[in-house]
Amino acid sequence: MALRLPNSQARQYTSSRQLIAGDDFNNLVAQFNSMEDTITASTTQTQLGAKQLSSSVNILTSVANANDAVKLPKGIPGLEVTIQNAGGNSAQVYTYGAGTIMGTNGATTGVALANGASALYKCVKVAADGSETWLRSVYA
Secondary structure, three states, rough: OOOOOOOOOEEEEEEEOOOHHHHHHHHHHHHHHHHEEEEEOOOOOOOOOEOOOOOOOEEEOOOOOEEEEEEOOOOOOEEEEEEEEEOOOOOOEEEOEEEEOOEEEEEOEEEOOOOEEEEEEEEEEOOOOOOOEEEEEEEE
């Protein structure tokens, strides 16, 4: 079974002797251990048509044109997503919906990830209107 990132934050449990639901446990495991290693970035070069990422570790193996696009998963505060670009060209990374990546509009502009670089994206806030705030650390 391939693990995929959940669309909602894990439930909070009270301290007691109780069982954790299997779905909740799988969601937590996916947030730390899911991986996809043969991703082709979308040639649409827009947020709307960008390849939706669904794992915590993502390796782009095909970026046919400069600015081909991928989209971060739906933000959950604390969620970390790693993207490695081994695709041949610079890729453009967009947010799931409205939001920012390092202060740049992640829905309309996105941010570039150079070929050969890796970046760690961390969701630090989801506002009441659903807009997400992401930070990014780039590793060459």
